[in-house]
Amino acid sequence: MSSSIRVGLLGCGVVGGATARILLEHADTVSQKAGVRVDLARIAVRSLSKQREISLPPETYTTDPWEVVGDPNIDVIVEAMGGIEPALDLILHAIRSGKHVVTANKELLSTLGREVMAAADEAGVDVLFEASVAGGIPIVRPMKESLAGDRVKRVMGIVNGTTNYILTQMSETGVSFTEALGQAEELGYTELDPSSDIEGFDAASKIAILASIAFGARVVAGDVHREGISKVTAADVDAAHQLGYEVKLLAVAEIEDGQVAVRVHPAMLPRTHPLASVRDVYNAVFVEAEEVGELMFLGRGAGGPPTASAVVGDIVELARNIKSESRSPGSAYYREPAHIKAQDEVGVRYYVVLSVQDQPGVLSSVAGMFAHHGISIASVRQEGFGDQASLVLITHHATEAQHAATFGDLEQLDAVKSVGSRMRVEGTSES
Amino acid sequence: MSSSIRVGLLGCGVVGGATARILLEHADTVSQKAGVRVDLARIAVRSLSKQREISLPPETYTTDPWEVVGDPNIDVIVEAMGGIEPALDLILHAIRSGKHVVTANKELLSTLGREVMAAADEAGVDVLFEASVAGGIPIVRPMKESLAGDRVKRVMGIVNGTTNYILTQMSETGVSFTEALGQAEELGYTELDPSSDIEGFDAASKIAILASIAFGARVVAGDVHREGISKVTAADVDAAHQLGYEVKLLAVAEIEDGQVAVRVHPAMLPRTHPLASVRDVYNAVFVEAEEVGELMFLGRGAGGPPTASAVVGDIVELARNIKSESRSPGSAYYREPAHIKAQDEVGVRYYVVLSVQDQPGVLSSVAGMFAHHGISIASVRQEGFGDQASLVLITHHATEAQHAATFGDLEQLDAVKSVGSRMRVEGTSES
Numbered sequence: 028m029s030s031s032i033r034v035g036l037l038g039c040g041v042v043g044g045a046t047a048r049i050l051l052e053h054a055d056t057v058s059q060k061a062g063v064r065v066d067l068a069r070i071a072v073r074s075l076s077k078q079r080e081i082s083l084p085p086e087t088y089t090t091d092p093w094e095v096v097g098d099p100n101i102d103v104i105v106e107a108m109g110g111i112e113p114a115l116d117l118i119l120h121a122i123r124s125g126k127h128v129v130t131a132n133k134e135l136l137s138t139l140g141r142e143v144m145a146a147a148d149e150a151g152v153d154v155l156f157e158a159s160v161a162g163g164i165p166i167v168r169p170m171k172e173s174l175a176g177d178r179v180k181r182v183m184g185i186v187n188g189t190t191n192y193i194l195t196q197m198s199e200t201g202v203s204f205t206e207a208l209g210q211a212e213e214l215g216y217t218e219l220d221p222s223s224d225i226e227g228f229d230a231a232s233k234i235a236i237l238a239s240i241a242f243g244a245r246v247v248a249g250d251v252h253r254e255g256i257s258k259v260t261a262a263d264v265d266a267a268h269q270l271g272y273e274v275k276l277l278a279v280a281e282i283e284d285g286q287v288a289v290r291v292h293p294a295m296l297p298r299t300h301p302l303a304s305v306r307d308v309y310n311a312v313f314v315e316a317e318e319v320g321e322l323m324f325l326g327r328g329a330g331g332p333p334t335a336s337a338v339v340g341d342i343v344e345l346a347r348n349i350k351s352e353s354r355s356p357g358s359a360y361y362r363e364p365a366h367i368k369a370q371d372e373v374g375v376r377y378y379v380v381l382s383v384q385d386q387p388g389v390l391s392s393v394a395g396m397f398a399h400h401g402i403s404i405a406s407v408r409q410e411g412f413g414d415q416a417s418l419v420l421i422t423h424h425a426t427e428a429q430h431a432a433t434f435g436d437l438e439q440l441d442a443v444k445s446v447g448s449r450m451r452v453e454g455t456s457e458s
Numbered sequence: 459m460s461s462s463i464r465v466g467l468l469g470c471g472v473v474g475g476a477t478a479r480i481l482l483e484h485a486d487t488v489s490q491k492a493g494v495r496v497d498l499a500r501i502a503v504r505s506l507s508k509q510r511e512i513s514l515p516p517e518t519y520t521t522d523p524w525e526v527v528g529d530p531n532i533d534v535i536v537e538a539m540g541g542i543e544p545a546l547d548l549i550l551h552a553i554r555s556g557k558h559v560v561t562a563n564k565e566l567l568s569t570l571g572r573e574v575m576a577a578a579d580e581a582g583v584d585v586l587f588e589a590s591v592a593g594g595i596p597i598v599r600p601m602k603e604s605l606a607g608d609r610v611k612r613v614m615g616i617v618n619g620t621t622n623y624i625l626t627q628m629s630e631t632g633v634s635f636t637e638a639l640g641q642a643e644e645l646g647y648t649e650l651d652p653s654s655d656i657e658g659f660d661a662a663s664k665i666a667i668l669a670s671i672a673f674g675a676r677v678v679a680g681d682v683h684r685e686g687i688s689k690v691t692a693a694d695v696d697a698a699h700q701l702g703y704e705v706k707l708l709a710v711a712e713i714e715d716g717q718v719a720v721r722v723h724p725a726m727l728p729r730t731h732p733l734a735s736v737r738d739v740y741n742a743v744f745v746e747a748e749e750v751g752e753l754m755f756l757g758r759g760a761g762g763p764p765t766a767s768a769v770v771g772d773i774v775e776l777a778r779n780i781k782s783e784s785r786s787p788g789s790a791y792y793r794e795p796a797h798i799k800a801q802d803e804v805g806v807r808y809y810v811v812l813s814v815q816d817q818p819g820v821l822s823s824v825a826g827m828f829a830h831h832g833i834s835i836a837s838v839r840q841e842g843f844g845d846q847a848s849l850v851l852i853t854h855h856a857t858e859a860q861h862a863a864t865f866g867d868l869e870q871l872d873a874v875k876s877v878g879s880r881m882r883v884e885g886t887s888e889s
Binding site for chain 1: 476480481484487488490491492493588594595596599600603604605606607608609674732735747748749750751752753754755756757758763764766767768769770771773774775778779782783784785787788790
């Protein structure tokens with residue numbers, strides 16, 4: 028074993044650049060915590076001519092990432108390129124060459140995590156990925172290690188900063204979704220194509236990773252029922268306020284009858300719930316476990332320095348492992364696929380607005396339809412008169428299928444003109 | 459090495475009992491996560507005749523803890539007795555016999571942590587103590603491991619559930635401190651002698667432990683400037699509300715000019731601060747670090763099952779270590795004493811109420827006195843008229859000594875009848 032741990036970095040953009048800077052600026056702290064010197068040995072970049080805020084010898088850089096993963100002197104590869112290819116092939120090559128890997132690549136892990144982890148197990152190396160979920164918030168390690176003696180029942184997160192910024196703006200200034208999206212774009216909070224954030228793909232990747240760890244079985248992004256926030260209206264947000272709720276894009280994973288229910292969608296949360304006060308680009312993960320009860324982890328879910336802080340934490344763990352010839356806790360959770368509960372069978376609560384005739388007996392026939400489908404009503408309020416009459420209902424727990432059937436049948440009632448806005452309600456003591 | 463890890467438990471009260479139950483009820487999960495079977499082998503109890511919710515062979519129990527720490531077949535000792543003696547001697551004996559130790563004993567660690575860790579280093583064993591701070595909230599491990607590549611600037615916590623319950627009651631129902639304390643006593647939230655909670659001793663122990671880890675140098679309970687909540691009045695809480703603040707018992711540790719400032723006292727926090735909405739018996743730790751920015755960890759800070767969840771997480775880590783013949787990250791932070799900043803020199807902000815003469819020139823002479831001592835005033839508001847006239851001020855940052863001198867000199871002014879309530883202000887963007 029050499030007297031220092033040599034790190035090879037793939038990608039030197041927002042996260043990679045911040046990782047490089049921290050490894051240089053905090054070199055003493057990092058080496059002290061690791062118990063061994065940690066050197067940034069090679070960096071694969073797109074362009075050699077780009078100005079960088081760090082100062083390293085020119086020979087540190089290469090435009091060929093294969094040179095870095097193939098370098099026999101490198102102990103740890105940090106993959107900060109993102110995307111599936113060539114990240115996957117590079118990581119697999121690094122693993123098979125006996126290198127440990129740190130990655131923030133949620134897209135890769137939530138689709139091909141099994142392949143990566145199987146290769147790592149075979150090669151006897153570790154793949155750490157704290158930064159892949161909720162940026163700098165320590166959540167992967169606490170879930171893997173601190174809660175190892177507990178049983179997680181539910182994970183509920185605000186894990187996408189862009190959508191949380193948009194919903195916060197809508198809530199606090201009353202603007203429409205489109206206006207709030209425009210503000211997020213102006214502030215540089217969005218990707219070139221904002222749909223990965225807006226439509227919940229990013230959140231789906233993250234909750235798939237968290238669900239795998241929480242429940243000890245593989246959940247992939249494709250298992251996640253996913254709805255984005257583009258249909259959330261200012262009126263929905265206003266209605267939520269009137270009921271004492273906030274609208275958030277929630278990523279939820281829970282155990283129901285031994286199956287994993289996992290979904291991303293906008294939801295109404297009571298204002299008293301700790302997640303309801305998570306504002307702007309902040310992320311938070313709320314965990315419910317049998318023994319410890321409720322926990323919440325809050326912080327910045329994106330950005331170079333926060334994400335790089337998590338990457339460097341993982342590098343320190345690997346450096347310690349190498350020095351002590353030990354391994355990090357295994358990746359058994361990626362071995363077997365989880366039993367995923369069909370979304371139709373998942374128990375949820377709904378807020379729904381019905382546009383109704385202003386006449387006697389309306390509530391009775393509406394309530395009868397809910398009862399017919401086995402759904403109890405938690406609260407109901409009439410709003411407006413005449414042509415504007417509507418009923419605002421919140422249901423008790425019932426399956427998605429029961430709700431869908433009820434909403435469909437309600438449309439057929441003479442008393443109901445249309446079934447308007449509907450949104451799931453989460454984080455109530457009942458759920 | 460034997461095929462299972464054998465655990466010896468010292469104490470079977472609230473935390474010890476819950477630990478024993480989890481080890482039995484979750485035996486499969488625990489063994490799977492640990493990668494090796496974990497057996498609860500011996501338990502030292504006060505009384506053999508007490509009814510217990512767990513079912514173990516009678517020979518598991520003994521009233522002699524020395525029998526447990528002396529048992530050569532035991533690999534891990536869980537100390538759940540509390541207090542200094544005999545816990546210290548038992549732990550030292552276990553360590554010197556090559557056993558790893560898990561403890562929730564904040565009192566011991568915050569006074570004699572150095573002795574315990576030095577013995578552990580000498581013997582080559584690990585002492586883990588996640589449960590010693592904020593019960594079930596994973597905070598020790600994230601601070602040690604996840605933030606290993608970052609630099610912590612400040613830790614600010616609500617780490618005592620009893621006082622947070624009392625302050626929440628005062629804030630939400632307007633009752634006095636004495637009434638709220640009575641309610642806490644009725645609910646069983648207090649110790650037989652409530653002063654450890656009320657006067658901030660418990661919080662001081664916890665912030666000493668957190669400060670040691672955060673800043674990499676030993677902070678003991680005696681280093682902590684400590685003020686309790688018994689002098690907080692309903693009027694203070696009411697005044698805080700009017701200013702948009704909540705009153706919380708805060709434990710604060712921060713780096714100032716390379717020195718550690720560490721204190722426990724009631725403080726006003728802006729309602730927009732994440733700690734301000736931590737209610738009832740919940741605990742939360744807010745961490746500010748250079749790269750990751752702001753993080754918060756929230757959960758139940760006390761109680762058997764939450765605390766035991768953290769204890770079992772530590773047991774799993776030790777079991778993995780034993781199996782892989784590795785060690786947990788070291789305890790270097792206990793080796794050298796931290797440079798503690800004298801409280802007089804610590805920079806703080808104050809809220810203060812002055813009872814004043816209702817006459818022209820009062821504000822001018824008051825403002826002049828603050829300026830004379832080099833303190834800027836952030837806001838001032840006059841309240842009442844005639845005999846009831848008062849000024850409510852919030853200062854900008856200045857040292858405790860500057861504030862004390864100013865308050866003393868203000869008493870001498872003709873325009874000032876008396877210096878009334880004062881309380882530190884924390885969690886503002888300026889601090």
